[in-house]
Amino acid sequence: MSVNTTIFFTIPVAMLIVRSMRRFFDLPARLPRLNHALNWIWAPGVALYVIALLLQWKTDQLDEIYLLLVFGVVLVVLLRLQNYRPARTVLLAMVPYVLYSAIELELELTGGAFLKEYDDAFDTSQGFALIWLFTFILIARNQKKQLEKERIQREEEEKAKRLIEAQNAELERLVTERTASLTQQAEELREALTELRITQTQLIQSEKMASLGELTAGIAHEIQNPLNFVTNFSDVSAELIEELEEERLRPDRDPELEAELLVDLKQNLQKITHHGQRAASIVRGMLEHSRASTGERQPVDLNVLADEYLRLAYHGLRAKDKTFNATLNTDFDPKLGTVQAISQDLGRVLLNLFTNAFYAVQKKKERCPEGYTPTVSVRTLHLPDGDVEVRVRDNGTGIPEAVQKKIFQPFFTTKPTGEGTGLGLSLSYDIITKGHNGTLTVETQEGEGTEFIITLPQTDGAEAPKD
């Protein structure tokens, strides 16, 4: 066997080194091109052999040269990988051994004398270099394992992070979804509110109409009376004229009687006008009551308004319950003057308070008919500070304490279903407080009676009370 052929044992070693290097450093991923080139690690070996064969150079150092070359390649690879810590460690591990091999080869090639002289030292150096090499390769392995562990840990952290991110994204999506549904709900609520407002307006109108219905009978009665007077006075006036004509035809005319007849006639015509106007004003009041409020303020004489609505409310109730009767007391302050107000709104408030008062005395009368005189009073007063007060008082059932707080709430009613809208007092309260900057308060004692007190500020345009 030729001396040179030892190289053929070295080539598999080189390939083994390359293989372990590939596995250890994961070369296909880290340095794909170099990794590819490493497939040709056998080539220099073969080339050396061929060259030696051609040159007829016989040496037992050919495999050493080749091995050194392989080491050189390994060092190059490691240098390329110097950012990777185990690679640096392996680099450190190999340096002494490669140096040793290089020196040894150099000495062998230049003559073995020196080598033989220091054989022991060289052997020791080689041993140290090998121990160094293997120790550091072990360290590198540990480092690699450590790094691997860290990498896995990092990956896990990354995974956890991604999971959290995914959860966050999901949360974000849910929040968006909820927000959307909330927005939609808010929109729906807003729509419902608008509808409620519309319904409220309609309810207010229907409450107005309901109170008009209550009024109808009262109005009919109130119109019937003046109409009767108009008919009767015109009838009787015709009689008076007849008598006057007869008197004029008589030979002995009585001038005194004629004068008296004329005075009566004139008086009757005035009465007809008066009662005609009375009926007209009732119709006008009814129209005003049913009409939507114009919101226009005008001077209002509360004495007249209160009197008018007291009668309307009374006759309205009487029309329903013929046996019902009540004493009406009015105490009007002649110095009241006028207030700037929306007349039909105040009329509604008064009508409502009177209707309630009559209802209360009617209920009490039903409970204890003997020795009870149902009484509803209205009193106006010009207060010293210029405000105007209207007090509507009844000696009816009163309001239980538990109910008192609720009476101004919309839709609260003590009347049986269908009899009250529960809007009367709440509307009245709004009209007085919001519409006229006044106050509406109640004083009541259960079983004894109730008094509602309206206070209206004397507005700028109001007339000063006349003395």
Place this chain on the structure above:
Amino acid sequence: MKILVVDDETDVRTLFEQRFRREIRSGQFSFSFAYSGEDALAYLHDHASEVVLILSDINMPGMSGLELLKQIKQQYNAPPPMPPQVMMITAYGDDDSYQQAMQLGANDFLTKPVDFAALKEKLTLLASHEN
């Protein structure tokens, strides 16, 4: 014949005085007026024996005509020489009021607007009975 008219409408006085002007002038009838049930009772208290007929409205504030009727029938049931007659007048010509008035002892029941010609006949008839 003295007649007491009870109505809360004050113009009723003018109306009656003109409607019955001839009768008043001739002294056939004499009218007094009260503007509430309470007024009427007070007047009767002072002039009980003079009043022959009471014409009362039913719908009045305070004491109603029916209440007045009840009081009169209780207080003046058998005064000398004769209890006064009571005629009720109402704008509500309903059966309830009529029944109640009759039950309380009303002598007649008229509805508004009053037919004065018919009323005059009734009064004249009554006056002739009295005489």
